[in-house]
Amino acid sequence: MLKIFQERCRQKYRTMAYPDGPAPELPDRFAGKPVLEGPCRPDCDACRNVCPTGAIAIAPESSAGLELDIGRCLFCRSCEKACPEGIIRFSREHRLAAASREALVIGTGPRGPASARHALATRLFSRSLKLRQVCAGGCNACEADSNVLGTPVWDMGRFGIQFVASPRHADGLLITGPVTANMRLALEKTYAAVPEPKIVIAVGACAISGGPYAGHPEQGDGAASLVPVDLFIPGCPPHPLTILDGLLRFLGIVREDR
């Protein structure tokens, strides 16, 4: 017993100060929100040729400006490396979540984080949000970095957010994975078992767009193919801080500064 107390003192109190204090510093090589600067060279398609998921496109209404869909992006930096003009750059901005799918498409020039706030969720769940996690073809990285929010460092229990064992106890689903054909029915049933009103959060490129598996016949290109999604959290996988920030802004616990 004594040893347990001794060790407890040595391991210390570790819950982070965020969101009252500063957010934990992310490593210098962390790939956050991409920044697109300036017009492209005409006829250059270097970035689009290397992108594994077709996340980059020429913006429809601009002269050779780019659009990057962070809902498809794997944050692999291949485009950053391939661009001869240095137009695509990855910042360390971790606030990537958005309440609408369209807001994940980033154009040229600086912009603040997209809005993640959800009126219903803010009204009903800002003091207590119970989530049932469903992995529908996720690779266990999105799952792990969602799960980690329950550990003492992140301690999302502080905000009344918790993962629960049964959909019947939940206010909504947190879905990872592209929704494999073999998980479709199970996801459908789990969603139906959550009492109304309910919300759905899609975590990771897979759950938003199919991610690396987009277009495969074995999956459905994301959660929205089956259920309405209220919050999109991009990344492959998103950093835990990105997920926590998304949840807190979704619930109105952290104000959106735009």
Place this chain on the structure above:
Amino acid sequence: MGAMDDFLLTGNGQAVALRTVPRVEFQGFRRAVVTAVAAGARLAALPVRPLPVQPLPKRAMAPGSDLEILAVLALPDCARLGLLAAVLPERWPALTPDCPAAHWFEREIAEQWGVEPDGHPWLKPIRFAPPYRGRSAGLAPPSIGRTDFFTMAGIESHEVAVGPVHAGIIEPGHFRFLCHGETVHHLEISLGYQHRGIERAMLGGPSPRGIHYMETLAGDTTIGHATAYSRAVEALAGLTAPARAEGLRAIAAELERLANHIGDLGALAGDVGFLPTLNYCGRIRGDVLNLTAQLCGSRFGRGLVRPGGVFWDAEGERVDQLLGSLETVRRDVTGAVTLMLDAPSVLARLEGTGRLSAETARRIGLVGVAARACGLERDVRFEYPYGIYHLAQLPVNTWPGGDCFARAQVRWLEIQASLDFIGEGLADLPAGPCHREVPELAAETLAVSLVEGWRGEICHVVGTDSAGRFAFYKVVDPSFHNWFGLALAMRGQEISDFPLCNKSFNLSYCGHDL
């Protein structure tokens, strides 16, 4: 030797021309494989490939003879891999009755190619995916989880079905326990929910998505599978990655092992209700993931390993920082784990639970932590060294007993070994570049790439067509070998021991389902 005379011997990460692989008729193939495995060889992979279409009409062939089966045997005595091929008949006398390690492989072959092993004791789908070839072979189109489960009749016997959606945050799979009272007589494991079609999508590659399939095939083993893939591609391209890249790959691989083993020990502590270690290890695991993120920006090592080398170098200052953080991890994890392994209440729950004998482990072809916890010296880093493991050898950490305690103990020994290895590796990184351009892949060539992932042996078998594109790509995740081990470990246990046993194996669903 004798038993191995039929095989072509090759090495880990070596390329051989496809036509040099010896081909025998199927009976001879069966005999050679069964004999070699009985003599101590291990079945690392059993891929099947469609034979290239012949331009001219061939001699009258037996139906199904457009498929070729390839045996990849690991021969620990000579540190070599043995290759042998045969035309696969539409129906063949199953290897499984004489070689139990083949049983999952033969189920896979039957499911993927619509052919049938006669006399297979347990023939049912493993992934519930449509076959590669549009032949019916009397099989109904797969419907996930619909199969002939074993049943048990009698008073007080009952079944407990769990999943695919489980209570915690884990991947989906279906477990069916056949119980008499509280005692489990058999556990049937039915997977496939995570199937995303990776092997199929690899064909015709290398493509820009290839490395991402590999990094996310089992996302907790990003470095393991990305390294196996990169080494296979390098072998086919006739390229050796720079020594510095191999050093960084190994450091990242040991960080991956460290993070997962620490997380697993914490989870085991949690499953026996010992909360201090659960909480400490949950955090320390995150600290180790953050070290990987120091190297490459991603906590899971995404974007680090690439064919030809690594994407990121580690300069002096970064190395010093990592070395400093590593010492903190060592102190914290030693405190947390010692606490757990010194607690009589924890030991009482772990010892004797979920036992597997060394003999069973050998017969079913168990690999990795689970095999070493049965006292078997199975470790690719030692048996078939690759990259920097040629120079910096790690001890093989085994523990007898085959129970949950042994699996926890092996993890703890490996945590300490990996900590030492990473420390020395960082201090001793070879100088030079960390990436080389990858040339075109050789045509009609085969490479087998083995890597010791944190769960165990990862095996990629890759072959190219006449244009140097992937004509087949076979992935064997350690979980493929080990799921059946979990089922056997549960026999005779109380059903309430399942979470503990399951955690002690901690196998991958997506790595199995592909």
